[in-house]
Amino acid sequence: MALAWLCTKGLTLSPEPSKPRRNCIFCQAYSSNRDAFDIVWEDTDFLAFRDRQPASLHHIQLIPKVHISSVKKLTKLDANMVRRMESIGNDILDKFQVPLTHRKMGFHIPPFTSVQHLHLHVQALPYTSYAAQLKYPVARGSGSFDKGFSWFVEVGQTIRILDKGSTVGILPC
Numbered sequence: 001m002a003l004a005w006l007c008t009k010g011l012t013l014s015p016e017p018s019k020p021r022r023n024c025i026f027c028q029a030y031s032s033n034r035d036a037f038d039i040v041w042e043d044t045d046f047l048a049f050r051d052r053q054p055a056s057l058h059h060i061q062l063i064p065k066v067h068i069s070s071v072k073k074l075t076k077l078d079a080n081m082v083r084r085m086e087s088i089g090n091d092i093l094d095k096f097q098v099p100l101t102h103r104k105m106g107f108h109i110p111p112f113t114s115v116q117h118l119h120l121h122v123q124a125l126p127y128t129s130y131a132a133q134l135k136y137p138v139a140r141g142s143g144s145f146d147k148g149f150s151w152f153v154e155v156g157q158t159i160r161i162l163d164k165g166s167t168v169g170i171l172p173c
Contacts, residue, residue, distance in 0.1 A: 021067050026117035030065045041092050046085065048092055048122070055132035056104075058096045058124035062089055068118040071107040071158060071168045079162040082120075086155045089122040098124040104136065105155040109170050112151035120155060145172040 139148030
């Protein structure tokens with residue numbers, strides 16, 4: 001079963017993950033069409049490759065090797081998986097010698113996603129253009145909300161939202 005490798009590593013996922021899907025371009029990155037991707041990092045659970053239309057000097061997509069459609073499908077059970085993704089993203093940026101102050105990692109929230117497979121944007125700032133920067137807005141939360149109204153959520157915001165037992169959405173959460 002697709003969840004077995006996550007459970008043995010202390011990473012428990014909600015029931016949504018599934019085997020690679022033929023019609024998912026990111027599933028093909030770790031199954032049938034690896035040569036079409038510029039892979040920069042890989043282990044048995046995750047794969048990282050360069051974005052085809054980078055918004056910054058180093059713009060990496062980090063994906064789990066199971067099909068999860070989006071950040072909206074994650075639950076509290078997935079918080080440790082997202083923590084691991086954050087750690088891997090930081091390790092990749094360390095290899096590129098990116099200062100901590102020039103790092104941004106997060107997820108787009110449907111319907112503002114181009115690929116329906118969970119992927120963490122791992123970026124070394126600055127952005128290549130103002131237009132590129134507009135695609136990754138961070139809305140700070142206030143009061144009991146960890147994020148405000150936005151179609152992008154930083155990885156730390158995601159972890160805090162999941163830890164509370166909430167789910168990620170475009171509206172404040």
